[in-house]
Amino acid sequence: MGRLLTLLLISRLDLLLSLCPSVWPSVRPCLWLGGAVRWAGAALHAQRGHLFPWAPVFLGFGIGVYFSLPLEPPVRWLLLCGGGGAGLLLAAGRLPETAAPLALAGGLVLLGLALAGARAHAVAAPQLGFRYYGPIEGRVIGIDRSASDVPRLTLDRVVLSRVAPKRVPARVRVSLHGDPALQARALRLAPGQRVALTGHLVPPGGPVEPGGFDFRRHAWFERIGAVGYSRTPVVLLEPAGGSRRIDRARMALSRHVQARLPGETGAFAAALMTGDRSAMGQGTLEALRQTNLAHLLAISGLHMGLLTGFVFGAVRVLLLLPRRSRHLWPGKKIAALTALAAASGYLALSGGNIATQRAFIMVAVMLGAVLADLRALSLRSVALAALLLLCLRPEAMLGPGFQMSFAATTALVCVFGALRGAMSLPRWARPLLAMVLSSAVASLATAPVSMAHFNLVSRYGLLANLLAVPAMGLLAMPMAVLSALLLPLGLDRWSLGVMALGLDWILGVARAVAELEGTVGLVVAPGPWVLPLFAAGSLILMLWQGAGRWSGLVPLLLAGVLWIGTERPAMLVAESGALVGVMTAQGRALSRPVGDGFTAKVWLENDGQGGGQEVAAALWPGGEGRLRRITLGKLEVVHASGSRAASEIKGCAGAQIVVSNAPLPVFGDCMFLDPLRLKETGAVAIFQDAAGVRMKTSKTEPPRLWERGGSDPDRSERPTTPDQ
Structure with a gap:
C-alpha cells in the first residue's frame, strides 16, 4: 500500500509543481530521472523469467573491461571489485524488484573484472628477458606443427644453462627445423619424456601492430615464457614416467x-x-x-x-x-x-x-x-x-x-x-x-x-x-x-x-x-569498437523479449558503418625495426621482399590486401644505396636495414621519419625509431590527417602483467628465426 501511495504521489508531482513556476526548473531534471528509472523498472519487470541469460553477458563485460584497461590495476583494486561485486549480489535479494536486476548486473561486472585480474596473477610465471642460445632440457607436454609446417615441441620443467632457476620459464615452445628425418623422429616422441636439444630462445612477441593480436598475452595465460627454434637432434634423456599417461595414450x-x-x-x-x-x-x-x-x-x-x-x-x-x-x-x-x-x-x-x-x-x-x-x-x-x-x-x-x-x-x-x-x-x-x-x-x-x-x-x-x-x-x-x-x-x-x-x-x-x-x-580488420557493437546488437536481438529487441539493429548498423569506415595506419613499423610498411594509392608498400614474414603477412591481411610480401615490396620505390626511401604525404620515410645502412645516416630533418634495426645516435629534430626506442614502444602505427601526424604504440606505460617479462620478440616464419 505504501509503494502504491508513493508512486501515485510521484506521478502527480509534476501537476503540483506546475503551480509553482519558480521551483519547476530546478526540480524538472529530477523528475525526468525518476521517469527514466520508472521506465527502466517497467522494462525489467516485463523481462521477468528471461534475465538469467544476461548473467554471462555482464560477467563478460567486466572481463572485457579488465583486458581493455590501459594499465594494470593494483591488486587492492581487484580485491575491492571482488568484494563490491559479491556485496551487490548478496544485497540484490533485499532490494525492490526493479532495483535487484541492476544490482546483479553491477555485481557481475565487478566480479568479472576481479576474476580476470585474479586469473592473470594466478598464472604468473617467469618470461625470458633476453635472447638465449644454448642447451635446453625439459619434459615434453605437447607436440604439434607450426605455421611454417615443422614439428614443434612444448616443454615444461625446463632447465636452461647459465640461467638462474627462478628466471627459467615454466614452459617453452621450440620449433624443429633442419633434417626432415630428425623432424619425423621428433614426431614419434611421447608426452612425459624428458629431452634435450640446443636451440635459440627469445621472449614471446607482442602485437605486430598496435591493437592487433597479442601473442605475449596469449603466451602468458598458457604459461609459455620463451619461444624459439633448433636445428639439432632431439636427445631422449629419460623415458616417460608415471605422469601424463592420458597424453601418451592419446598419441598412441x-x-x-x-x-x-x-x-x-x-x-x-x-x-x-x-x-x-x-x-x-x-x-x-x-x-x-x-x-x-x-x-x-x-x-x-x-x-x-x-x-x-x-x-x-x-x-x-x-x-x-x-x-x-x-x-x-x-x-x-x-x-x-x-x-x-x-x-x-x-x-x-x-x-x-x-x-x-x-x-x-x-x-x-x-x-x-x-x-x-x-x-x-x-x-x-x-x-x-x-x-x-x-x-x-x-x-x-x-x-x-x-x-x-x-x-x-x-x-x-x-x-x-x-x-x-x-x-x-x-x-x-x-x-x-x-x-x-x-x-x-x-x-x-x-x-x-x-x-x-x-x-x-x-x-x-x-x-x-x-x-x-x-x-x-x-x-x-x-x-x-x-x-x-x-x-x-x-x-x-x-x-x-x-x-x-x-x-x-x-x-x-x-x-x-x-x-x-x-x-x-x-576483409579489412575492424576497429576496436566494431565487434563489441556487433555483440551488443546481436544479444539484444536474441535475448530481449518483446518489441524492444529490434533496438538491437541500431548497434549492428553502427558497427557496420564503423567497419566500412575503418582507418588503417598510414605507416607501420615492426618492433624489430627490420620492416616498414607505408600505405600508398596501390596498397601498402613494404620496405623488404623477405624477412619478418609473419609481420608482413599480418599487416597485409589486416589491410585486406592480397599478393604476399614480394608483391607489396614491389610497390616501394626503387633506389640506389642501402637506404630505402618513400614519401608519406609531406614527409620522407627512410628505412635503414643493418648496421652498414644505419652508418650512412648522418643526420635528419623535421620532415623525415627514420627507422632502423640498428642503433642510431640521437640527432636532428626528426622522428626516429631504432631498437632502443622500439624496445620501449613495441610495434608502431603512424596515422596522418589534417591535424598532423600521430603515433600509436603497442606497449603501455606502465606495462601490463604480460608485458613485464620480456622484450625483443621476433615472430618471423623464416627457418632462420624463431618460430611461434
Whole structure:
C-alpha cells in the first residue's frame, strides 16, 4: 500500500509543481530521472523469467573491461571489485524488484573484472628477458606443427644453462627445423619424456601492430615464457614416467589410426579422434580454412554434439528393445549418463584444449538438464555453460573459438525455439530442413567474428558445409565411436575404413570448393569498437523479449558503418625495426621482399590486401644505396636495414621519419625509431590527417602483467628465426 501511495504521489508531482513556476526548473531534471528509472523498472519487470541469460553477458563485460584497461590495476583494486561485486549480489535479494536486476548486473561486472585480474596473477610465471642460445632440457607436454609446417615441441620443467632457476620459464615452445628425418623422429616422441636439444630462445612477441593480436598475452595465460627454434637432434634423456599417461595414450591412438589409414585421411581421422594435428599438411589445412570447414578439425561443439547424440540415441534404442528395460528403467536418464561418460572420455583423449573444454561444459549442462527433467536446449543452459567457462578461463572470452561457439549456439537455440510449432512438415523433410537451417544460421552468426579475426570471408562456405557436415554426422563420428569400442578387440579396421569414406568426401569437397574462382574474399580488420557493437546488437536481438529487441539493429548498423569506415595506419613499423610498411594509392608498400614474414603477412591481411610480401615490396620505390626511401604525404620515410645502412645516416630533418634495426645516435629534430626506442614502444602505427601526424604504440606505460617479462620478440616464419 505504501509503494502504491508513493508512486501515485510521484506521478502527480509534476501537476503540483506546475503551480509553482519558480521551483519547476530546478526540480524538472529530477523528475525526468525518476521517469527514466520508472521506465527502466517497467522494462525489467516485463523481462521477468528471461534475465538469467544476461548473467554471462555482464560477467563478460567486466572481463572485457579488465583486458581493455590501459594499465594494470593494483591488486587492492581487484580485491575491492571482488568484494563490491559479491556485496551487490548478496544485497540484490533485499532490494525492490526493479532495483535487484541492476544490482546483479553491477555485481557481475565487478566480479568479472576481479576474476580476470585474479586469473592473470594466478598464472604468473617467469618470461625470458633476453635472447638465449644454448642447451635446453625439459619434459615434453605437447607436440604439434607450426605455421611454417615443422614439428614443434612444448616443454615444461625446463632447465636452461647459465640461467638462474627462478628466471627459467615454466614452459617453452621450440620449433624443429633442419633434417626432415630428425623432424619425423621428433614426431614419434611421447608426452612425459624428458629431452634435450640446443636451440635459440627469445621472449614471446607482442602485437605486430598496435591493437592487433597479442601473442605475449596469449603466451602468458598458457604459461609459455620463451619461444624459439633448433636445428639439432632431439636427445631422449629419460623415458616417460608415471605422469601424463592420458597424453601418451592419446598419441598412441593417433599413431594407430594413422597406421590403419595412411596419408591425409589418416591424419584427419587422428585429428578428429585425438586432437593431434601434427601429421596434417598445410595444403589440406589451407583448403579447409578457405572453405570454412576448419571448424571440423577443432574438437568443439559439433563433434561433442554428434558424439553424445549418437551415444544417447544408440543407448536409447538398445534400452527400448527389451520389454523390461523399456517399461521399468529410466531409459532417457541412463542414456544421458552414458553420453556424459562418453563425452568425458572424449575430453580426456582429445587433449582437453579450451575449445574442447567449452564444448564439454555445454554438453554436460545440457545432459544435466535431461537428468533433472528440464529442457536440454535452452538459453539458460547456454548461459550456464558460458558462466562456468568464464569463471574457469576468463581469458577465453577474447578468443575467436569462444565467441564463434557461443554466437552459433545462441543463434541456433533462438531460431529453432522461435520456429518450434510454427511449421508443419512431413517427418522425412524435417532433418533436411534442420540441416540447411542450422548451417545457414551458424554461418551468419559466426561470420562477423570470423571476418574480424581472420580477415577473410569464404563465399562458398555455406555450400561446403551443406555438402560436408552430413558426412561428418552420418559416417565419421559414428564410426569413430565404434572404432574406439572395437579397438581393444582388434576389429577396428572395418569401422575406420567406413570412417575414411566420410573423411575422403569432406576433403574432396574442401579441395573442389577451394579451387572455385573467388572462393575467398579479403576483409579489412575492424576497429576496436566494431565487434563489441556487433555483440551488443546481436544479444539484444536474441535475448530481449518483446518489441524492444529490434533496438538491437541500431548497434549492428553502427558497427557496420564503423567497419566500412575503418582507418588503417598510414605507416607501420615492426618492433624489430627490420620492416616498414607505408600505405600508398596501390596498397601498402613494404620496405623488404623477405624477412619478418609473419609481420608482413599480418599487416597485409589486416589491410585486406592480397599478393604476399614480394608483391607489396614491389610497390616501394626503387633506389640506389642501402637506404630505402618513400614519401608519406609531406614527409620522407627512410628505412635503414643493418648496421652498414644505419652508418650512412648522418643526420635528419623535421620532415623525415627514420627507422632502423640498428642503433642510431640521437640527432636532428626528426622522428626516429631504432631498437632502443622500439624496445620501449613495441610495434608502431603512424596515422596522418589534417591535424598532423600521430603515433600509436603497442606497449603501455606502465606495462601490463604480460608485458613485464620480456622484450625483443621476433615472430618471423623464416627457418632462420624463431618460430611461434
